Each structure stands twice: as structure tokens, then as C-alpha cells.
Amino acid sequence: xxxxxxxxxxxxxxxxxxxxxxxxxxxxxxxxxxxxxxxxxxxxxxxxxxxxxxxxxxxxxxxxxxxxxxxxxxxxxxxxxxxxxxxxxxxxxxxxxxxxxxxxxxxxxxxxxxxxxxxxxxxxxxxxxxxxxxxxxxxxxxxxxxxxxxx
Numbered sequence: 001x002x003x004x005x006x007x008x009x010x011x012x013x014x015x016x017x018x019x020x021x022x023x024x025x026x027x028x029x030x031x032x033x034x035x036x037x038x039x040x041x042x043x044x045x046x047x048x049x050x051x052x053x054x055x056x057x058x059x060x061x062x063x064x065x066x067x068x069x070x071x072x073x074x075x076x077x078x079x080x081x082x083x084x085x086x087x088x089x090x091x092x093x094x095x096x097x098x099x100x101x102x103x104x105x106x107x108x109x110x111x112x113x114x115x116x117x118x119x120x121x122x123x124x125x126x127x128x129x130x131x132x133x134x135x136x137x138x139x140x141x142x143x144x145x146x147x148x149x150x151x
Contacts, residue, residue: 015061017061018047020129029050034050036049054092064100075113081094094120095124096122
């Protein structure tokens with residue numbers, strides 16, 4: 001059996017929380033989400049996608065602070081949702097889901113990217129997760145490395 005080697009900044013706990021959040025949304029929406037799709041020859045991978053309900057979205061499971069790299073990740077996810085909607089040729093419910101209210105607020109102010117999020121009708125949503133999951137996520141972050149990793 002071969003064990004996968006994880007990048008030092010990888011967080012299994014973060015991925016688990018993202019999956020739980022997608023499960024909550026799927027139950028609320030009464031649908032099943034897929035992750036990957038091919039739209040007009042372009043491959044996309046989302047945290048959740050349902051063509052019938054026209055829902056596409058990403059979950060940002062970061063907590064407590066927002067690094068410049070994490071901010072770029074969310075902005076990149078927004079751009080991906082916009083491109084997918086254009087390639088689909090139909091209006092979609094584009095969602096970025098946060099588990100930290102304070103981080104969500106960083107994308108709601110008067111910055112250019114907050115303005116772009118509003119202009120392109122991207123819904124910023126807060127989804128509460130249980131305190132045990134938050135504790136595990138904080139613990140796992142202590143052992144993570146971020147930035148450029150040297151081999």
C-alpha cells in the first residue's frame with residue numbers, strides 16, 4: 001500500500017470541513033452536487049456544482065486571519081465562477097461560502113474586489129460549523145507550513 005505524501009500546508013481537517021459544508025448545502029437545496037465538469041471543452045473543478053439548479057460554488061474553510069495568498073485564492077475562485085457562468089451561457093447562482101464571519105467581511109467592504117464580487121452577483125455566504133471542527137482546524141494549522149516550500 002502506498003501512502004500519499006501531503007504538501008506541508010495541506011489540511012485534511014480543512015478538506016473534511018469543506019465536505020461537511022457542501023453536505024449541509026446539498027441537503028438544504030435538496031440536490032446532489034458534483035465537483036468536476038466540462039463546459040464547452042473547458043475543464044472546471046468546483047467544491048459544488050449542480051447544473052439543473054444552476055448552482056456553482058467554492059468553500060473557503062480558512063479561519064481567524066486572511067493571508068495575502070488566501071485572499072488571492074478567494075479572488076481566483078470568484079473569477080473561476082464568473083468564467084464558468086459565461087461558458088455555461090446561463091445565469092448561475094455563484095457562491096463563495098465562508099466558515100468565518102470576519103473573513104467573509106473582508107470581501108464585503110469598499111475594496112475593488114468587493115465591488116467586483118457585487119458587480120458579478122457572487123453570493124458570499126456564511127455557514128456555521130461546530131466548535132469541535134473549529135478546534136481541530138486550529139490545531140492542524142499549528143503544524144502547517146505556508147508559502148513556498150523548499151525541497
